Amino acid sequence: MAYDVIVVGARVAGAATALLLARRGVRVLTVDRARFPSDTLSTHQVQVPGVARLRRWGLLGELDAAGTPATREVRMDFEGIVLSGRFPPYDGADALYSPRRTVLDTVLVRAAREAGAEIREGFAAEELVWSRDRVVGIAGRQRGGARCTETAGLVVGADGKRSLVASAVGARRYRERPIATMACYTYWHGVPMAAGELYLRPGRAVAAFPTNDGLTMVYVAAPIAEFARFRTAVEEHYLASLDRCGDLGMWVRAGRRAERLRTTPDLPQLFRVPYGPGWALVGDAGVVMDPVSAQGIGNALRDAELLADAITSAMARGRPPDAHLAGYHRRRDAAVRPMYDFTAGLAALDPLRRAQRYLLAALRDRPAEADRFLGAFAGVTPIRQYRSPRTALRLLGVRGLAGLAVAAAGGRLG
Ligand SMILES: Cc1cc2nc3c(=O)[nH]c(=O)nc-3n(C[C@H](O)[C@H](O)[C@H](O)COP(=O)(O)OP(=O)(O)OC[C@H]3O[C@@H](n4cnc5c(N)ncnc54)[C@H](O)[C@@H]3O)c2cc1C
The missing domain is CATH 3.50.50.60 (FAD/NAD(P)-binding domain)
Structure with missing residues (x-):
């Protein structure tokens, strides 16, 4: 051989x-x-564990030299419940990188x-x-x-x-x-980002992250069932999706599109x-x-x-x-x-359930716990934790857990 x-x-x-x-x-x-x-x-976006590997292999310096911004802060907006924080460190890395x-x-x-x-x-x-x-x-x-x-x-x-x-x-x-979403993204001049941003809305997920050459990448996920309609007016549907995300649409419209929109249903x-x-x-x-x-x-x-x-x-x-x-x-x-x-659960783009809202609201007031939770999206904190009753007890306390049980049973909340 x-x-x-x-x-x-x-x-x-x-x-x-x-x-x-x-x-x-x-x-x-x-x-x-x-x-x-x-x-x-x-x-x-290369999540923190991937960045840790690139660092261990001696390649992170080249990404830095190419002007790839390190993103340490992230802001996640779950239907208006906003969690902001920093990624927990993992094996010597504490940032997400988004190299082209x-x-x-x-x-x-x-x-x-x-x-x-x-x-x-x-x-x-x-x-x-x-x-x-x-x-x-x-x-x-x-x-x-x-x-x-x-x-x-x-x-x-x-x-x-x-x-x-x-x-x-x-x-x-x-x-x-089955394929759940379609994707549409492009790059913008003049949309500076202090942190990475993620928005979850019923039927949409949107991400905005800084990348090389001073550009910002803005990504929209929509249900695959909308693909045929979306492709009839791609830019219009893309921008309308951003308009559902606080003032992101306004900031992006104030910038200048640097490249063509890319759209795919092949996911x-x-x-x-x-x-x-x-x-x-x-x-x-x-x-x-x-x-x-x-x-x-x-x-x-x-x-x-x-x-x-x-x-x-x-x-x-x-x-x-x-x-x-x-x-x-x-x-x-x-x-x-x-x-x-x-x-696969995220890709369903379903509205938040009451119990999820309850947990997110509890996290919002506890910055260290919010960081750990954001770390689960980055693959740093084991995602399984957020399904365990022990974690729910730690976050909510006994009374909160009782309230959650009432909410889950369709009682007073929501
Ligand atoms: C819209 C979209 C957005 C995404 N965003 C992210 C993100 O933000 N972060 C993230 O982590 N992941 C993201 N992903 C996923 C990511 O792109 C893939 O997981 C990743 O590219 C997989 O890498 P790979 O090396 O396995 O395959 P690929 O990147 O697909 O590379 C395969 C290579 O094989 C070559 N090849 C194929 N067939 C042959 C052949 N017969 N002979 C010779 N060469 C061949 C191709 O030319 C290609 O260069 C995204 C994917 C999509 C579609």
Whole structure:
């Protein structure tokens, strides 16, 4: 075999996997049909745990040098109940970063190359190469070039939610949910933000975060059922959504749109079994969730690390690179499942229930608890806590909990 590992896809999942493997001496080839810097249809909040990984890998300085603002404060407006605070620290990081994908993906590709990974840009993988029931390589071509074949002990699909590798191996899907939202976003000059802002309204979620070049990214999520109507007058529906968010619409209208509006209904929610003989999946190819909670990049960075650990632990014992991938599958699912379920709930864009209003109002008056709660959205505080009776008791006290029980039973409140 010419390589130990071939990775198809060189964005956050693929370049991170290649980087970590190459730093540990693994012979890696990574191919991507894109050439970097390259944008993609995605906004780019990297949650605090993802930032901690980039810092640990020595890449945060490059994002800072590219003028990526660090966002430490966040303001979340839940149908008028506003929580403001700071993200709790996680493994040496205390900020969310929102680097344009032209910046982040390029930093990762460069670092992987510097670590010794071979990276072929402008190269499309066309099919997998098999030996009996085992994947042993890829066939594809450089743009305008002749078809060629490359072989490896393991082929990793980091090729996104419409993964060629996943469909070629027939990776089984599970926990799949119907598409819930559509997305529409763009970039604005002259809309400075002191903090990241999130607004939840019945039928809408809106986010505004500062990014590179002094721009502000403003994102609208709407129910997928509205897509046909939304696309008839995209800017009008987009701005009308912002008008439902305090004075955000006013501030944005006072700014200047810097780029075209991007709109997509292609937001699946599903898991795939991420391994088999000679193949593995990482990033969106393996698990994709609705972007409303902005977790996909952080997930990809975490899963790249889990996958690289599994590959190198097998190789260190003289075993094939796919020998320990059942453990990767277990660890990935344990890490992602609570946020996947939480995200699916958010993506429903339902009105708040009475009990949720009650809890949010209690958090509003307790800044330290509000920070912890905001940390749950950032993937720092375990999201499960907010389903536990013990947390409700801590936040509300015995009398408050009794009031909540009355509210939940449809009594006096709301
Ligand atoms: C509208 C929207 C907004 C989002 N906002 C956020 C956010 O704010 N924060 C966040 O964390 N996540 C966000 N996400 C999710 C995030 O974009 C994804 O989770 C992330 O990009 C997944 O990275 P990846 O490397 O797995 O796949 P991708 O980024 O999809 O990259 C796959 C790469 O594989 C390459 N490729 C595919 N097939 C082939 C082939 N046959 N041969 C060669 N190359 C191939 C492609 O060219 C591509 O470069 C958003 C997603 C959407 C759609």
